[in-house]
Amino acid sequence: xxxxxxxxxxxxxxxxxxxxxxxxxxxxxxxxxxxxxxxxxxxxxxxxxxxxxxxxxxxxxxxxxxxxxxxxxxxxxxxxxxxxxxxxxxxxxxxxxxxxxxxxxxxxxxxxxxxxxxxxxxxxxxxxxxxxxxxxxxxxxxx
Amino acid sequence: xxxxxxxxxxxxxxxxxxxxxxxxxxxxxxxxxxxxxxxxxxxxxxxxxxxxxxxxxxxxxxxxxxxxxxxxxxxxxxxxxxxxxxxxxxxxxxxxxxxxxxxxxxxxxxxxxxxxxxxxxxxxxxxxxxxxxxxxxxxxxx
Numbered sequence: 001x002x003x004x005x006x007x008x009x010x011x012x013x014x015x016x017x018x019x020x021x022x023x024x025x026x027x028x029x030x031x032x033x034x035x036x037x038x039x040x041x042x043x044x045x046x047x048x049x050x051x052x053x054x055x056x057x058x059x060x061x062x063x064x065x066x067x068x069x070x071x072x073x074x075x076x077x078x079x080x081x082x083x084x085x086x087x088x089x090x091x092x093x094x095x096x097x098x099x100x101x102x103x104x105x106x107x108x109x110x111x112x113x114x115x116x117x118x119x120x121x122x123x124x125x126x127x128x129x130x131x132x133x134x135x136x137x138x139x140x141x142x143x
Numbered sequence: 144x145x146x147x148x149x150x151x152x153x154x155x156x157x158x159x160x161x162x163x164x165x166x167x168x169x170x171x172x173x174x175x176x177x178x179x180x181x182x183x184x185x186x187x188x189x190x191x192x193x194x195x196x197x198x199x200x201x202x203x204x205x206x207x208x209x210x211x212x213x214x215x216x217x218x219x220x221x222x223x224x225x226x227x228x229x230x231x232x233x234x235x236x237x238x239x240x241x242x243x244x245x246x247x248x249x250x251x252x253x254x255x256x257x258x259x260x261x262x263x264x265x266x267x268x269x270x271x272x273x274x275x276x277x278x279x280x281x282x283x284x285x
Contacts, residue, residue, distance in 0.1 A: 001168075002168075002169055002190075002192070003193055003196045005164055005165070005168035005169050005193075006165070006169060006193040006196040006197040006200070007196045007199070008161075008168075009161045009164040009165040009168070009169075009197055009200075010197035010198060010199065010200030010204075011161075011203070012157050012158070012204075013158055013161035013162075013173065013175075013246075014200060014203070014204035014205045015157050015204050015205070015208065016154040016155065016159075016160075017154065017158065017205065018204070018208050018209070018214065018216055019153055019157065019208075020150055020151045020153070020154020020155060020158070021147060021150060021151065021154070022154065023216050023218055024216055024218060024219055025218055025219050025220050025221070026219045027147070032268070032271040032272045032274070032275040033279070034272050035276055036275075036279060039147075040148060041148055041150075041151040042151070043151075044149075045151045045154055045155035045158065046155065046245075046249060046250065046253070047152070047155060048152040048158070048159060049155040049156070049158040049162065049250040049254075050159060050253055050254045051156065051159055052156065052159035052162070052163045053162050053163060053250060053251060053255075054254040055163075056162070056163040056254070057255045059167065060166070060167075064170070065166075065167060065169060065171075066168045066170075067168060067170065068170075070170060071166070071170050072171065072172055074255070075259060077259060079258070079262055082240050083241050083259055083262070083263055084262075084263075084266060085240060085241070086238065086240035086241020086242065086243075087241045087262075087263040087264075087266035088237070088266060088267070089233050089237030089241070090233065090237030090238045090267045090270070091266060091268065091270025091271040091274065092237070092271070092274045093229070093230040093231065093233025093234035093237060094230075094270075094271045095272065095274025095275045095278065096226055096229060096230035096278065097221060097226065097230030098220070099218075099220070099230065099231075099234065100175070100244050100246075101176040101234065101235075101238055101244045102175035102201070102244070102245065102246050104231075104234075105175060105179065105198060105201050106202065106205045107218050108202045109202060109205060109210075110205070110206070110216070110218065111218045112220070114220040114221070114222065114224065115218055115220060117224060117227050117228060117231065118220065118230065118231040118234075119231070120231070121227065121228045121231025121232050122231040122234050123179070123183050123235060124231070124235060125231060125232040125233065125234060125236035125239070126176070126179070126183055126184060126236070126238070126239045127183060127184055128232075128235070128236050129180070129184070129235070130184055130186075132236065132240055133240055136240070
């Protein structure tokens with residue numbers, strides 16, 4: 001059941017990214033280009049995606065997921081430097097190439113060599129994150 | 144294209160539907176960086192099968208849409224391979240340090256009115272916008 005639901009979710013996610021044009025880096029960089037010829041498409045994608053999820057979150061209290069277990073607890077709302085530094089680095093990479101993790105995976109079949117190079121580099125970056133987080137948590141990083 | 148925003152809205156609803164299935168069904172946040180990252184660094188070892196299934200469908204469905212030419216897309220990724228490598232490293236490192244990307248912090252976090260998700264989204268959009276300005280100004284375009 002878990003696997004079937006994951007296949008459905010991944011497939012819907014892929015279809016949505018493909019149809020909305022979010023695997024097209026021009027549209028993503030066009031959205032980020034607020035001072036140039038701004039492309040609002042990404043805003044409609046985010047807006048559209050938020051609607052079903054807003055309802056879904058309202059359904060979670062006092063219920064359990066279909067497969068059992070419990071819903072993810074809301075993390076401590078405190079902002080820490082890992083969140084902020086991570087978002088800054090991610091935003092820089094996102095602006096440079098116009099790809100984020102979802103579309104990078106979704107466009108694998110037609111992204112060519114460049115798309116594959118991006119995906120491999122992204123995985124390398126992900127592997128570098130655990131030691132980087134350990135360092136950010138250590139006392140010497142406070143200096 | 145003038146119809147782009149309609150496709151954006153339709154695609155967005157599908158993405159939101161996907162996140163809803165993953166949340167109400169499996170009880171998990173649909174974050175692309177978390178699902179892939181947990182698989183490659185071993186932190187998500189316990190749920191490796193559902194992560195792999197999610198990623199396989201995420202690759203397969205756009206491949207089918209593209210292959211059958213129902214709806215075709217192109218990535219228009221920059222041919223500058225150095226830029227692609229740097230961008231990939233930053234996206235991979237940043238999303239795992241910050242614990243989320245456009246789907247996790249953006250779609251799932253904003254709809255939950257999570258302060259962390261909203262702040263992260265504002266920061267990465269701001270950093271992305273400044274980066275695009277810098278690219279256009281100093282590197283003569285994209």
